[in-house]
Amino acid sequence: xxMADRLIxxxxxxxxxxxxxxxxxxxxxxxxxxxxxxxxAFPFWLSVVMFLCAAGILIRSLRGKSNYSGNFFxxxxxASVVSVAIALIVTIGLIPWVGAYVALPLFMVWYLKxxxxxxxxxxxxxxxxxxxxxxxxxxVTLKILLPKGxxxxxxxxxxxxxx
Amino acid sequence: xxxxxxxxxxxxxSLSPLNLLIVILGVTAGLFxxxxxxxxxxxxxxxxxxxxxxxxxxxxxxxxxxxxxxAMYGGAISSILLGIPGASTAVxxxxxxxxxxxxxxxxxxxxxxxxASFVGGTISVVLFTLFAAPLADVALxxxxxxxxxxxxxxxxxxxxxxxxDVLKTIIMICLGLALSTVxxxxxxxxxxxxxxxxxxxxxxxxxxxxxxxxxxIGEVLYTIETSKSAPTVTxxxxxxxxxxxxxxxxxxLWKTLTFGSFIGFFVGMLPAAGAxxxxxxxxxxxxxxxxxxxxxxxxxxxxxxxxETANNAASTxxxxxxxxxxIPGSPTTALLLGGMVMWGLVPGPMLFIEQPDFVWGLISxxxxxxxxxxxxxxxxxxxxxxxxxxxxxVLCSIVLVLCIVGGYAPSQKIHDVWLIAGFGVxxxxxxxxxxxxxxxxxxxxxGPLMEKSFRQTLIAEQGNVLAFxxxxxxxxxxxxxxxxxxxxxxxxxxxxxxxxxxxxxxxK
Amino acid sequence: MTYNFTRGFALALAASAALVTAPVAVAEDxxxxxxxxxxxxxGQGGGADRLARLFQSIIQKxxxxxxPVLPVNKGGGSGAEALRYLKxxxxxxxxxxxxxxxxxxxxxRTDIGVDIEEFTPIARMALDTFVLWVNADSDIQTLxxxxxxxxxxxxxxxxxxxxxxxxxxxxxxxxxxxFDIKVTYVPFKGGGDVAKNLVGGHIDSSVNNPSEALGFYNxxxxxxxxxxxxxxxxxxxxxxxxxxxxxxxxxxxxRSFVAPKGMDPAAVAYYTEMFEKLNASEEWxxxxxxxxxxxxxxxGDELQAYFLDExxxxxxxxxxxxxxx
Numbered sequence: 002x003x004m005a006d007r008l009i010x011x012x013x014x015x016x017x018x019x020x021x022x023x024x025x026x027x028x029x030x031x032x033x034x035x036x037x038x039x040x041x042a043f044p045f046w047l048s049v050v051m052f053l054c055a056a057g058i059l060i061r062s063l064r065g066k067s068n069y070s071g072n073f074f075x076x077x078x079x080a081s082v083v084s085v086a087i088a089l090i091v092t093i094g095l096i097p098w099v100g101a102y103v104a105l106p107l108f109m110v111w112y113l114k115x116x117x118x119x120x121x122x123x124x125x126x127x128x129x130x131x132x133x134x135x136x137x138x139x140x141v142t143l144k145i146l147l148p149k150g151x152x153x154x155x156x157x158x159x160x161x162x163x164x
Numbered sequence: 165x166x167x168x169x170x171x172x173x174x175x176x177x178s179l180s181p182l183n184l185l186i187v188i189l190g191v192t193a194g195l196f197x198x199x200x201x202x203x204x205x206x207x208x209x210x211x212x213x214x215x216x217x218x219x220x221x222x223x224x225x226x227x228x229x230x231x232x233x234x235a236m237y238g239g240a241i242s243s244i245l246l247g248i249p250g251a252s253t254a255v256x257x258x259x260x261x262x263x264x265x266x267x268x269x270x271x272x273x274x275x276x277x278x279x280a281s282f283v284g285g286t287i288s289v290v291l292f293t294l295f296a297a298p299l300a301d302v303a304l305x306x307x308x309x310x311x312x313x314x315x316x317x318x319x320x321x322x323x324x325x326x327x328x329d330v331l332k333t334i335i336m337i338c339l340g341l342a343l344s345t346v347x348x349x350x351x352x353x354x355x356x357x358x359x360x361x362x363x364x365x366x367x368x369x370x371x372x373x374x375x376x377x378x379x380x381i382g383e384v385l386y387t388i389e390t391s392k393s394a395p396t397v398t399x400x401x402x403x404x405x406x407x408x409x410x411x412x413x414x415x416x417l418w419k420t421l422t423f424g425s426f427i428g429f430f431v432g433m434l435p436a437a438g439a440x441x442x443x444x445x446x447x448x449x450x451x452x453x454x455x456x457x458x459x460x461x462x463x464x465x466x467x468x469x470x471x472e473t474a475n476n477a478a479s480t481x482x483x484x485x486x487x488x489x490x491i492p493g494s495p496t497t498a499l500l501l502g503g504m505v506m507w508g509l510v511p512g513p514m515l516f517i518e519q520p521d522f523v524w525g526l527i528s529x530x531x532x533x534x535x536x537x538x539x540x541x542x543x544x545x546x547x548x549x550x551x552x553x554x555x556x557x558v559l560c561s562i563v564l565v566l567c568i569v570g571g572y573a574p575s576q577k578i579h580d581v582w583l584i585a586g587f588g589v590x591x592x593x594x595x596x597x598x599x600x601x602x603x604x605x606x607x608x609x610x611g612p613l614m615e616k617s618f619r620q621t622l623i624a625e626q627g628n629v630l631a632f633x634x635x636x637x638x639x640x641x642x643x644x645x646x647x648x649x650x651x652x653x654x655x656x657x658x659x660x661x662x663x664x665x666x667x668x669x670x671x672k
Numbered sequence: 673m674t675y676n677f678t679r680g681f682a683l684a685l686a687a688s689a690a691l692v693t694a695p696v697a698v699a700e701d702x703x704x705x706x707x708x709x710x711x712x713x714x715g716q717g718g719g720a721d722r723l724a725r726l727f728q729s730i731i732q733k734x735x736x737x738x739x740p741v742l743p744v745n746k747g748g749g750s751g752a753e754a755l756r757y758l759k760x761x762x763x764x765x766x767x768x769x770x771x772x773x774x775x776x777x778x779x780x781r782t783d784i785g786v787d788i789e790e791f792t793p794i795a796r797m798a799l800d801t802f803v804l805w806v807n808a809d810s811d812i813q814t815l816x817x818x819x820x821x822x823x824x825x826x827x828x829x830x831x832x833x834x835x836x837x838x839x840x841x842x843x844x845x846x847x848x849x850x851f852d853i854k855v856t857y858v859p860f861k862g863g864g865d866v867a868k869n870l871v872g873g874h875i876d877s878s879v880n881n882p883s884e885a886l887g888f889y890n891x892x893x894x895x896x897x898x899x900x901x902x903x904x905x906x907x908x909x910x911x912x913x914x915x916x917x918x919x920x921x922x923x924x925x926x927r928s929f930v931a932p933k934g935m936d937p938a939a940v941a942y943y944t945e946m947f948e949k950l951n952a953s954e955e956w957x958x959x960x961x962x963x964x965x966x967x968x969x970x971x972g973d974e975l976q977a978y979f980l981d982e983x984x985x986x987x988x989x990x991x992x993x994x995x996x997x
Contacts, residue, residue, distance in 0.1 A: 009597045013335060020342055023357045027349060037622030040349035043615050044342045044357055051338040054331045061331075073596060078389045085388060086589055089381065089564065093581050096568075105568065109561050117557030127558065131565060143197070143211050144742050145573045146707060153706075160706045164740050206716075214729045307874030308858075348749050351859050353837035355749045355782060363756040363784075367748025489871075490887040491864040495716040502722040506729055508958070512887015576744055616861070624830050624858045624875065 003062055005073035010059040017052035021045055084116065100150035102132045170520055171293065174528030177222045186223055187230045187529075187536045194234020195541060199242050199548075201376055201563075202570025204251035205235035205479075206495045213503050222525050224507075228500060229529040233285065233537040236479050240277035240472050241548055245270060246563055248379045252371045252609050253439040253475040256447040258379060259602065260460065260467030267463050270552055274545045275410035276465050277472045280421055282538035284473035287425035288432075288480035289530045296523075297516055299433060300488035306434050308620035309632055313641035314434065315614045318441035319606070320645040321448025332599045340607025343369050344615070351619050364579030371609050372574055373583045378601050380567035381588025384560050386595060407542070417469050420450050424473030432478025433485060438494045439478035440609055446474030452651065480530060487511055487523065702938035704739040704766055711769040713754040715747035718862045719800070719881055723927055724770040727797070730955050736946045743770075750838060751778045755786040763934040768794060768943060771928050773839050776983040780990055781837050788983065792931040792940055793975040795947035797956075799966040800925035802843050802900040803911065805878045805885055807870055808893050815898050815917050818877070822853045825876075831855040832866040832875035840866070842986070843879045843900060843923050845993040850919050870894060881925065882907065882964035905964045924966075926982070928975065944971050 021044075028039025029046070074082075088111055095104035109128040113119045139145045141163050149156055177183065190212070197208040208231040216224030239254035244261035257277065264273040306314075346357040347368030358365045414421075424446040431442035450470040451460040460467045483500075485491045490511035492498035504511055509519055516523050552559070571584040595601060625631035633639045710728060714720035721743075728741050746754035751774040761767045769791075779786050806812045812821055822829040833840025836859050844857055858875055860866045863884035870878045870885075871893045878885075882905060888894045889908075896911040900923045904913055914921040929947060931940060950956055951969045960967040970978060 006597055009593065009599075013339075016339075020357065023359065027352065027354055027356050031627075037619055037627050040352040040354055040356055044345040047338040047342040047345075051335050051342065054335045054338070057331050058335075075389050082385050082389045082592075085385060085564075086585075089568075089585055089588075093568065093578070093585055096581070097578050101569065101572075105565050109565060112561040112564070113557065117555070117561070119555070119557065123558070127561070131562070135565075135569060138200075139569065139573060143203070143207055143573075144707065144740055145207070145576065146709075146742065147569065147572065148578060157705045160739065164707060213725070214732045304868065304872035307869060307872055348835075350835050350861065353750060353781070353835045353841075353859070355752065358749075363748075363753055365748075366753035366756075367746065485868075489864075489868050490884075491868045498716050498721070499725070502725045505722060506726055506955075508962070510887050510890060513891035513893065514887065620858055620860070623856060626828060626856065 006062050007059055010055045010062070013055040014052050014059070017048040017055065020048040021052075024048065081116070085112075088112065088116070096148050096150070098150045100152040101135070101147040102149065103152060105135070106132055170524040171528055173521070174524040174526075175531070177525055178226055178528045178532045183223055183226050184532075184536075186227050187532055188540065190227045190230025191234040191237075191533060191537045191540045192544075194231040194236075195238040195241070195537070195544065197231075198235035198238020198250055200238075200570055201242050201246065201248040201250055201380060201566055202372055202573050204239060204253075204496070205232050206499065207573070208232070208235045209496050209499045209503075213499055216503060224503075225522070225526050226529040226533065228503065229526065229533040230536065232479065232496065232500075233476075233530070233533040234540070236285075236476050237278060237281050237537045237541045239475075240281065240468075241274065244273045244277060244468070245548060245552055246380070247383050248563075248567070249375050252375070253443055253479070254471075255375065255440070255602075255605055255609065256443045256471035257468055257475075259447065259471075260462070260464050263461070263463035264465070264468065265552065269463065271406055271545060271549045272410045272413065272465065273468050274548060275407060275542065276414050276417075276469045278538055278541040278545070279411060279414045280417075280424070280469035280472040281476040281541075282534060283421045284425045284428055284476035285480060285530070285534040285537075287422065288429040288477035289527065289534065291426075291429050292480055292484060292530075293527055296484060296488065299484060300513065303434055303485045303489060305637065307635075308617040308624065309635050309638040310641070311434070312614060312617035312621060313632060313638035313645070314431070315441060315610050315617065317641045317645045317648070318431075318445045318448075319610055319614070320648040321445050321452065329598060329600075333603055336594075336599055336601070336604040337607045340604040341611040341614075343374070344608045344611025350616055351623070362579065364577055364583075367575070368612075369583065369608065370575065370580065371605070373571060373580045374587050374608050375605055376567050376571045377584040377587025378591035378595075378605065380563060380570075381584060382591030382595060382601075384563055384567075385588065385592040387556075388560070407545075413465060414469060417466055420466050420470050421473050424450070424470045425477040428474030428477025429481040431474075432481030438482050439475040442478035442481075443471035443475040444606060444610075447471040448648075452648065483526075483530075487515055487526075488513055702765075702936060702942050704737065704939075704942070706766055707740045707742050708737065709767045710741050710743045711754050711757060711767060712743055712745045713747065713751035713769065713771050713774055714745065716745050718747075719884060720770060720772045720927070721745060721747075723798075726956075726959065727770070727950060730950055730953055731946065733955070734949070734953055736949050741768075749778070749782075749784075750774045750835060752782065752784045752786075755779065755788075756784060758791060758930070758932050759786050761932040763936075764932050765936050765939040768929050768931050771926070771930055773925055773982075773986070775926075775928075775930070776979065776986045777837060777839075777842075777990065780983070780987055788930075788979060789976075790933040792933065792935045793972065793979060794929040794931050794940065794943050795951075796926055796928040796968065796970040796975050796978065797947065797951065798927045798960060799968050800881050800883070800927060801905055801964055801966065802839075802879050802923050802925070803882055803885070803905070803908065804847070804897040804900070805867075805870060805880055805894045806876065806897060807873060808895045809873075810876075810895070812895070812897065815912075815914075815919075818897050819851045819853060821876075822851075822855060827854040827856065829853075829855045829877070830858055830875040832858050832860055832869050832878045834861075834863060834866065835859045837990075839923070839925055840879050842989050842993070845989065846921055846923065847879075849992065850921055867894070886963065906961065907964045926978075927965075928970075928979075947971075 024041040024045035027041030029041040031038055088108060092104050092108040106128040109131060110124055113124040113127060139147055194208050197203050209228060212227055212231055239250040240257050242248050242250040243254040243257040244265050247258050247262035249255045249258050261273045346365055349356050355366060427446045428442045431445060432439050447470050450466055451457050482494055482497050486497040486501050492501045501511060509522060568581055571581050621631055632642060712721050712724045724743055728743050731737050731741050746757055754769060758769050775788060779788060812818050831844050833844055841857055863880050866878045867880050867885045867888055869875045871888050885894050896908050898917060899905050899911050899913045900921055901913050902915055902922055
C-alpha cells in the first residue's frame with residue numbers, strides 16, 4: 002500500500018510536469034495591459050499546486066506518517082480486473098477496424114461465457130439482442146451512427162430499409 | 165387575470181387526446197434516452213426537432229417539452245442504478261443515490277428522485293408563469309464578474325466534501341481544473357494542451373467522458389475486485405406498499421424540496437450557469453444545513469431529493485433566458501432555440517407580447533409534461549429495479565457495452581472512447597489510493613466557466629482584481645463563498661483539536 | 673424496446689414512402705447509400721450551428737435527399753478539429769461540411785497541416801452581415817458620436833465579440849485601423865452571449881450579426897450605428913452603411929458547404945443539386961429576408977476562386993492585426 006501510494010504520488014508529479022511543459026507554450030504570467038493571466042496561466046499554476054501537493058504526499062509517506070496497511074491490490078481478484086481491462090482495450094481497438102457490431106458482441110461473448118461462466122443460451126441471447134437493440138436505438142431512432150469499419154457494406158441494405 | 169386566461173387557452177390545447185398521447189410517448193422516450201449513460205435531453209430534442217415540422221406547431225412544442233422533462237427524470241435513473249451520471253446535471257444525484265442502491269434501497273431512491281423532480285418542476289413552472297418577464301432583467305444584470313462569483317459559490321459549497329485527505333482533495337480539484345483547460349483558449353484563440361498533437365484534444369475533454377470513465381468503467385473494475393465475483397448490488401424488491409412508504413418519506417423532506425426548487429430555478433435562469441451548478445449548490449447547501457451532515461454521501465435520501473429538485477427546477481428556469489433573451493443556457497435549449505427560429509419565432513423580449521400563444525402553450529405543456537413524467541416514471545420504477553436483479557456479470561457486461569457506446573455517441577469520436585478507458589483505469593487506481601473522485605468531476609464541469617468569466621472580467625476591467633468585490637451582486641456571492649469555505653475548516657479544526665493526540669494525521 | 677421497434681418501422685415506412693413520392697431526380701445516377709454526415713465547424717448553439725440545423729430540417733422536410741443528413745458538431749480549436757477530420761475523410765462521398773470564415777482563418781493562424789485548396793467546394797448558401805451596435809440607453813446616435821466616445825474612453829472602451837482571431841475581432845481590428853482608435857476587446861463564447869452582455873451594460877459596443885441582435889433590436893434595447901455592407905440592410909433601413917459615411921469597410925461571414933478532397937464528381941453533382949433546390953425553397957428565402965442574410969448562391973470553380981481570394985484577404989487582415997494582439 003505504501004509503495005502504491007508513493008508510486009501514484011510520483012506519477013501525479015510527472016503528470017504535472019508534463020502539463021506545465023505544455024502550458025508554457027502560451028504566456029503564463031500576469032499581463033496588466035491585456036488584463037490578467039495569459040492563456041497558459043491556469044493550467045500552469047494549477048499543475049504547480051498539484052505538483053507540490055503530490056510532493057507533500059510523497060514526503061509524508063517517506064517519513065512513515067501514513068496509516069495505510071495491507072496490500073494495495075487484492076491478489077485473489079487482481080487477475081479478473083486486469084483481464085477485464087485488457088478485454089476492454091482490445092474491444093475498443095477492434096471497433097474502428099471491424100466495427101462496433103462485431104467488436105461489442107465479441108466482448109459480450111467473452112465476458113458472459115468465459116469470464117462470467119454463463120451458459121451458451123444466455124450468452125447467445127444477450128450478444129445478439131444487444132447489437133440489435135443498439136442498431137434500432139442509436140442508429141434508427143436517434144440517428145447516431147456507430148462505427149462500422151470493414152463491415153460497412155453489410156449495412157447498406159439496412160440503411161435503405163430503415164432510413 | 166389575463167395571465168390565467170392565456171394559461172387556460174394553453175391547457176385547452178395541451179389536453180386534447182392527440183396531445184396527451186404525444187406527451188406520454190414523448191415522456192417515455194425521453195425517460196429511456198435520459199437513462200442511457202452518455203445520452204441526455206439534448207439527444208432526445210435533436211431527433212424530434214426535425215419531426216416537429218410535420219406535426220402542428222402546438223403539438224410540436226408539447227412533444228419537445230415532454231422529451232425534455234422525460235430525459236431530465238431519466239438522468240437520475242442511471243445515476244442511481246448504475247452510479248453513472250447520464251448528464252452533468254445528475255452528478256450530485258450519484259453521491260447518495262448510488263450508496264442507496266447498494267444498500268438495496270434503489271426503489272426508494274428512484275421514488276425520491278421522481279417526486280423531488282416533480283416538485284422542482286412544478287414550483288419552477290409556477291415561478292416561471294408568474295415572474296417570467298421581470299426575471300429576465302435579473303439575468304441581464306449578470307455579467308462575467310457575477311458569473312465568476314456564482315461558480316465560485318457553487319464550488320465552495322463543496323469544499324470538505326466527505327472529509328477526505330486535504331492534500332488529495334486539492335490535487336483532484338487542480339487536476340480537474342487543469343483538464344478543463346485542454347483544447348482551445350477562448351480568450352487568445354490559441355489551442356493549448358493538445359497532448360501528443362492528437363486532433364481529438366482540440367475540442368477539450370468533455371465531462372461525460374470523464375464521468376463515464378470514472379463512474380462507469382472505474383466503478384465496474386472496482387466492484388469486480390472487491391466483490392470477489394459475488395454480487396454487491398443488493399437485490400431490491402418493490403411493492404405498492406413500498407411506493408406509499410417512499411412517498412411518505414419524501415413528504416418529510418418538504419423543506420429541502422422547496423429550498424432546492426428555488427435555488428434551482430434562480431441559478432438555472434442565469435444564462436451561463438444552468439442546471440449543473442444548481443444541482444451541486446442545492447446538494448451542498450442541504451448538507452450544510454442538515455442536522456446530520458456526516459450521513460450525506462452514504463445514502464441519505466435528502467442527498468438524492470435535493471439535487472434532483474434543483475436540476476429539474478433549473479431546466480425550467482433555463483428556458484427563461486432562452487425565451488426572453490434568446491440566449492441558450494445549455495446545448496438542449498440551444499436546439500430548442502434553433503427550433504423556434506425555424507418556426508419563424510424571434511426569441512427576445514418581444515416574444516411574450518408578439519407570440520403569447522406560443523409562450524403560454526409552452527408553459528402549459530410544461531405543466532402537462534411534468535405531471536405525465538412523474539406518473540410514467542413511478543409506473544416504470546419496478547421495471548428499473550427489476551433490472552438490478554440481473555446476475556452481476558450480466559449487468560456488468562451490459563454496463564461496459566453501454567459505456568463504450570454512450571461514450572462514443574455524443575461526439576462520435578473513437579478518441580473519446582479511448583479516453584474513457586484511460587480515465588476508467590486511472591480512476592480505479594486513484595480511488596483505491598483514497599483520492600476523492602467528486603472534486604475531480606466537479607472541477608472539470610465548472611472549470612471552463614470559472615476561467616472564462618474570471619479572465620473576461622479582468623480584461624474588461626483592465627486587470628483590476630478588485631472588480632469582483634466592487635460590484636454588489638458578485639461581492640455578495642463572494643462573501644457567501646468565503647463563509648462556506650471557512651465553515652468546514654472551522655468544524656474540522658474544532659474536531660481535530662478535540663481529537664488531538666489520538667490522530668496521527670497532521671491537521672490543516 | 674417495443675416502442676423503438678415500432679418507431680423504427682414507422683420511420684422506415686415513412687422513408688420508403690418518401691422515396692417513392694419525392695422527386696429525387698438526379699443528374700447522374702449517384703445517390704447516397706448511407707446517411708450523410710454534415711460536419712459543423714462550430715459548437716452547438718452558435719449561429720453557424722443553428723443555420724446548419726435549419727438546412728438539415730429543410731432538407732428533411734422537402735425530401736431533398738434520399739438519406740438522412742446528420743449534423744455533427746466538431747467545433748474544437750476554432751474549427752481545426754473539423755478541418756483535420758475532413759482531411760482524413762479523403763474520397764468519402766458521404767461527408768459534407770458546413771463552414772464559416774474560420775474555414776480560412778484557422779489554417780492561417782495555426783499550422784494544422786490542412787490546405788483548404790484541396791477540399792471540394794459544393795455551394796455557398798449565404799453571406800451574413802455585420803452591424804455596429806450600442807446599447808439603446810447610450811447617447812451615441814451616429815458613427816461620429818461613437819468614435820468620439822471611444823476616443824474619450826482612452827482605451828477602456830469595451831468591445832464584445834466572439835473568440836480572438838474570429839470574425840468579430842477582425843471587424844474590430846478594421847474599426848481600430850480605420851478610425852485610429854483603441855478598444856478593449858472582450859471575447860465571449862457566442863454572439864448571443866455578446867448581445868446579452870451589451871444589453872446588460874457589461875460591454876459598451878458589439879459587431880453582432882443582425883440575427884443575433886434582432887430580438888433585442890425589436891424590443892428597443894440595442895441601437896444599430898452602421899452596417900459593414902455595401903448597401904443598406906432591408907430590416908434596418910435607417911442604418912447607414914460604412915461606405916455612405918465615407919469609410920470603405922465591408923465584411924461578410926460566408927456560409928458554405930464543402931466536401932473532402934477527391935469526392936466522386938457524380939456525388940458532388942448530387943449535393944450541388946440538393947443545395948440548389950434548398951436555395952430555391954420558400955423557407956430559406958423567407959429566412960434570409962427576415963434575418964438580413966444575403967442569399968448569394970455560388971458553386972463549383974467560382975466558389976473555389978472566392979475561397980482562395982478570401983483566404984488572401986484574411987491573410988492580409990491577420991497580418992495587419994499583428995496576430996492576437
